[in-house]
Structure formats: structure tokens, C-alpha cells
Amino acid sequence: MTGRSPRSVDDVDWATWDPNIRATLLFVIRDEQVLLIHKKRGIGAGKINGPGGKIDPGETAMECAVRETQEELHVTATGVAEAGRLWFDFVDGTKIHCIVFRADDFDGEPTETDEAVPLWFTLDDVPFERMWQDDELWFPSLLNRVPFELKATFDDDQLLDAQLSVG
């Protein structure tokens, strides 16, 4: 059938897939806890996620992740390293490529801003039921420092299908 919205990951032509949003996420993991945010606005408002956002022109993904964390929480992440990559294909045509970073520490005091409320969770109590549905699939790899790539299809905030590659 022509004109059908993609539903499964295999329905998407990833060879020609071109994201219209390039974004980042950053997770500070320290002392068996992870620093998350309650997102107040933008894509995923109302959910719990890591700080992050869209990459500005001329900016590297890591620079974006650090800047967004400064803007959203008023802290500067340190010991930052890439952890994985996410490809999100939405049925409405939104295509988000997201690079995920892990940080070992930060300078400053996590502070509520117009964009986010800082929240700490222990690693065995991450609130996946309040997060994007893909997160539970790749979070173990993030915690275990195993590189990961995930391709997923979404209808609005409903996960339709996902494929995870690790290692």
C-alpha cells in the first residue's frame, strides 16, 4: 500500500532517512544515582528525561549536551563521554537523531529553571513509567557503559516498535 505511515522499524528506509531534528541527552551518574529532569517545555514536556535539547548550528553534540544542561539545571557536567545514539521516526514526519552522553560529575548546584526541575533517582528506582517508552530499553546499556544504538518508531508519544544494538 502506498502512503502508509511507517509502523515498524523495518518499514523505515534508514539508508535515506534524514533527521529534521538533531538533539542530545546527558545523564550525570554519580554515587549510584542519576540526575534527571522534569521537563517543563519543548518536546516531551511533562515527562522525566535527561537534560538536553537541539544542537545549535556550528555546535558539536557534546557542546550542545553541556550547554543544555547548564541552561536547564545551572550545572556544568564534567567527565562527559558519548554513550549511545538514538533514531526516532514519528508517523507525523518528525525525525529525531539524538546522541546520548554520560557524565561522571558536575560543577554547581542543580537548580530549577524555566525549563526543568532537577530530580535525583537511585539507579534501581529510575521512573521509567514517567519517561519516554524507549528509555527502558537502552538505559541498562548506559548504566553498564556498553555503547548502544536504538532505532524506534513512534506515534505521538506511543512507542510502536524498536530495535536495539549494543556493543
Ligand SMILES: COc1nc(N)nc2c1ncn2[C@H]1C[C@H](O)[C@@H](COP(=O)(O)OP(=O)(O)OP(=O)(O)O)O1
Ligand atoms: C522519542 O523518544 C525520546 N526519548 C527520549 N529519551 N528523549 C527524547 C525522545 N524524543 C526527544 N527526546 C529528547 C531529545 C532532546 O533532549 C529533547 C528535545 O529537544 P527540546 O525540544 O527540548 O529542545 P530545546 O532546544 O531545549 O528546545 P527549544 O527548541 O524550545 O529551544 O527531547
